[in-house]
Amino acid sequence: MVNSLVPPTVRxxxxxxxxxxxxxxxxxxxxxxxxxxxxxxxLMLSVLFVGIGAASIIASVLRLRLGDPPRDGDARR
Structure with a gap:
């Protein structure tokens, strides 16, 4: 589920x-x-906001560890 939340770029x-x-x-x-x-x-709002916050931080850390995906023009041969 978190993989669908991973942003496309490090920025x-x-x-x-x-x-x-x-x-x-x-x-x-x-x-x-x-x-x-x-x-x-x-209580419901608290659980909702904490869940959203945790999921977004986890997804962002995954992108930071993976780095930016290579672009088409950046392929080295």
């Missing part, structure tokens, strides 16, 4: 890591709101 992977961190922060804030005020909606 996009760096931005996706930033977005994943932002989603994790939102998830933590929603989790705090759930424990402070209650409400099933806060």
């Amino acid at each position: 996009q992977a760096r931005w996706l890591i930033l977005g994943g961190i932002f989603a994790l922060v939102l998830g933590v804030l929603r989790g705090y709101a759930f424990f402070a005020h209650g409400g099933l909606t806060f």
Whole structure:
């Protein structure tokens, strides 16, 4: 499942890591709101944001490890 989320370039992977961190922060804030005020909606949003954040960071790390895919004109013979 994570392979379908892998961005095509390293540059996009760096931005996706930033977005994943932002989603994790939102998830933590929603989790705090759930424990402070209650409400099933806060809990569901917390789980959703943490899941999205973790998946995007994992997919970005995969792209960073693989590097950029070779372009057509970059093939060395």
